[in-house]
Amino acid sequence: MSTRPTHTPPAVRQTTAEGLDAHLVVARGDFRLDLRLAAAPGEVVALLGPNGAGKTTALRALAGLTPLTAGSLRLDGRALEDPERRIATPPEVRPVGVVFQDYLLFPHLTALDNVAFGPRCHGLSKAEARAEAADWLARMGLEAHTGAKPRRLSGGQAQRVALARALATRPRLLLLDEPLAALDARTRLGIRAQLRRHLADFEAVAVLVTHDPLDAMVLADRLVVVEHGRVVQEGTPAEVSRRPRTDYIASLVGLNLYQGRADGHTVTLDGGTAITTTEDLTGPVFVAFPPSAVTLHRDRPDTSARNVWRAEVTGLESHGDQIRVELTGELPLLADLTTVAVAELGLQPGRTVWATLKAAQTHAYPA
Structure with a gap:
């Protein structure tokens, strides 16, 4: 992105750029997630794995929606969660943006006010939040749709509004949960290319959860393959494709x-x-x-x-x-x-x- 937003909400301003350092341990009944995940600012990491592998659990743990049983989560050198030290930062104050699979836009708000919602929650005035939202929508090529409500947006437009809403709070960690799954094949092709450009300009850490190998190969710098709650292989898309280490990965590529x-x-x-x-x-x-x-x-x-x-x-x-x-x-x-x-x-x-x-x-x- 060629310009930065005019306003930086104080609640999400960071003084370090150390990226993500997480050991996610979540025990639920017979299932146990035990996943170490580290990423540098500017890196896009894709979590891949079969259904039930633990991808969504990991994403929810990073967002603070599922508490850790053990382990820790640090972002830019700051501890966001550490059960042993009784640290648990609420989801709403974490410098984390999330793009959900179904986007979850507020149906009663315009695209502009959907994007302005986050900056407003971080203390900006209504006028300031709307100015910042307009800037983000312009970056997404949606200047003509600022007044449209979600029901009047196409799938690709809704996806871009959801991404703008997530980025408008200047997150230090961006989480994308199957961001292209709701799109038809033709729309998906163009939106995938646009999303890649936006992620290339994103200066913090991005974690993508997907079951689609093409999305992972195109969007991510590094793949982390999870099976049964654990990492079975990780590396660049080329490394993982050339040297698969499980039947799931071989089938995937x-x-x-x-x-x-x-x-x-x-x-x-x-x-x-x-x-x-x-x-x-x-x-x-x-x-x-x-x-x-x-x-x-x-x-x-x-x-x-x-x-x-x-x-x-x-x-x-x-x-x-x-x-x-x-x-x-x-x-x-x-x-x-x-x-x-x-x-x-x-x-x-x-x-x-x-x-x-x-x-x-x-x-x-x-x-």
Whole structure:
């Protein structure tokens, strides 16, 4: 963003820029969240994970809506919550902005007054709050909609109003809960690009919760993958995509993933199946390759490919402009084929085929 708001509410002004340092521990019945999360100012972190992994619980804990059972939460060097020290800052006075999945705009207020609500709560006069709100709406390209109430806004416009409302209080931590989930596919494409630009200009920490890998890859600087309440992998989008460490992550980024033991260029899986790779490794490893790297044949082929397996088709489904074929056998795997190739092979559930994979198309790395 090219300019900053004229007014800085005293309640949210910070003197340090140390970012987020959190150890979130929340125990609820049989579920326990135990998540360490740190981020520098200007960094966008995406929390990814299957349903029930603990993403929303973590977001609510950061917002102060769900109390910590143990651990601590520090923002810019200030302790916001620490059960052991009996520190618990109420949500309304934390320097935190939240964009909820359904936006939760006040239906009786105009876009301008929705955005002005936060600055008003932080002590600005009505005129000052409205001036700041108008500035934020202008940054979002919504100058023509300041007087519109939520019911008259499109999904993309409502999302931008919600983001402006969250940013208008100058938060030191911005939380986004599935911010694009309520949008249709066409609107989502444009709003995702706009949101990326706004986040790139945001000078504090942003934490995004999403189940959509594309949202995470485009919007975040770093991915934190959570399963069963714990971090199973984190890194840049490129690192996580290239070296997935769980089946969930492999499925998320569209890869076949196996774990075995390497001896040179051969990786032997637990069931005894061997995969030939180009990497020369020793010890426990993962092997990954995309479904598009798998070729299917009616009969055992005479091929230079180092990996050849007999398989049985168990399912077919559309996947973009291709057909994803699910196979079982000595190596369960996925293959992506064109509709023409599927027709020529006569593929259907129960059909036996031969699968081939070149060693050069695999990627092996230490487990």
